Amino acid sequence: MNIDWHALGTVLAVTLLSTVGLVGVFTLGIVGLSRRDGGGAAAVGRTGAAYVCFAACAAAVAYGIYLIVG
Template sequence: MKIDWVALGTVFGVSLAATVALVGLFTLGVAALSRHEAAGAHGGSAPLARTGAFACFALCAAAVAYGIYLIVV
């Protein structure tokens, strides 16, 4: 049995990068939603923050759906 270490390292690197990107995107969404809530508590509004948060969450959902698609198909 021979292990292709280059391929294994590539899979590890891409998986790590995708995980960090997805977690970072979700974190940006939570931070933007928190900023929107804080602005609302002080009588202001931050519609761009809410739109950005929803965009981040939509991209996260799309990435998860694509991952499920890759597994199923």
């Protein structure tokens, strides 16, 4: 049995980077929603950015499911 170490390392690197990236974007969304101190344009912009972060996470998860199923 031969193991293609280069391919295994590539899969490991992509998995780690995408996981850290996805968790980071989700964390930005959580922080954006939790800092609602007062009203105004800054709070609305932060909320909108948080929803964009959550949409990006949902899109990444949907793409991963598409790759697994398709």
